[in-house]
Amino acid sequence: MKAIIDTDWLRGHIHDEDLRIIDCRFSMGNPAEGRERYKENHIPGAVFFDLEKDLSGYVKNHGGRHPLPNMKNFLRKVEDVGIDNDTAVVIYDEKEGAFAGRCWWLFQYIGHEKVYILNGGFAAWExxxxxxxxxxxxxxxKSYRPSFNETIVASLDEVRSIADGVRDTPLIDSRSRERYLGQEEPxxxxxxxxxxxxxxxxTEGVKDGYFIQGEQQYDRFAHxxxxEPxxxxxxxxxxxxxxxxSLKEAGFNHVKLYVGSYSDWVSYENHTVEKE
Structure with missing residues (x-):
């Protein structure tokens, strides 16, 4: 079973005792909105994980706007909602895929195998x-025994070596074309x-809230x-x-996330950037 499941699968398994559903709805413009929407209505049995309070740590001089959470705190949250190493976890957001994706990645980081994203999110469920x-x-x-997977984390030194031309590992900027080109930066x-x-x-891999599948996804990365990493x-x-x-779904074996991303990169005065 891959990372993405659909509403039919969830409907058929929603009452499984070894299943936990996580609601990750969030709004960058209004951080309280996701929790309020969760309180109004959510998929039956779902618990709530907040992007900034549960899935991120405190912002410092370096590390980016959404650094990794304190792992002791994250694991405590995982245990408090009744998740252990054998629990199947299904995560959803409104339909974006990004907030659920962050939570999914963190479960991968602690070594959890049975973790999935609901394709189309809450909107698809409704x-x-x-x-x-x-x-x-x-x-x-419950009690959770983590096995941290550092192989999915790209260090700042790795990224620096690419920027300096020492390493030729592909580095993918996932932001909009306008931000990548430096034409806008909000x-x-x-x-x-x-x-x-x-x-x-x-956004080219998530259309109308749904992850594109099969050859369409692979074609994005055919080059x-x-x-290779x-x-x-x-x-x-x-x-x-x-x-x-999307890369994992397309069969790539060695994918890493630079967690601090661009906000971490530009927090260092000596780092250069490119435009256009």
Whole structure:
């Protein structure tokens, strides 16, 4: 079973005792909106993980706008909602795929194998006539034994070596074309992209909230070698995760996320950027 499941699969397994559903709805413009929407209604049995409170750590001088969370805190959250190493986890956001993707990636990082994204998110669930509820469930806590997978993390030194021309590993900028070219920059202090990066916007792999499948996904990366490492980044390590997932779905074996991404890169005065 791959990373993406559909509403039919979830409908057939929603009452499984070894299944936990995670709601990751979030709005960058209004950080409280996701939790409020969760309280109003959500997929039955779902628990809520907040992008900034659960899936990210405190912002510092370096590390980007959404650095990795404190792993002890993240694991405590995982255990508190009744997830152990044998629990199947299904994650959804509204339909973007990016917030669910960040959560999915973190479960990969702690070594969890049975973790999936609901294709089309909450919007697809409602469209399919799926039931919703406002009850906030409480589950008995469980114990989780992490096995951290550092092979899916790209270090700053790795990215620097690409920018300096020492390493020729493909570096994919997952942001919009306009931000990559430095034509606009709504968030970070310097427009442009990391030297050596190519642009493959994450939105090209997620159409109308659904991850494209099969050959369509593979065609996006046909110029790359499946057996060689690939590094993805975005603004802050969130919207690059759909590209990470798309690469894995397309059969790439060695995909890494630069978690700090562009917001971390430009936090260093000595780093250069490219435009156009």
């Amino acid at each position: 469209k399919a006539g799926g039931k919703t509820e406002s009850t906030v469930p409480v589950y008995p806590s 968030i970070d202090r310097i427009p442009g992209h990391i030297p050596g990066a190519t642009n493959l916007p994450w 790359l070698n499946k057996n 690939v590094i993805v980044y975005c603004g802050s390590g969130v919207t690059a995760t759909p590209n990470f997932i």
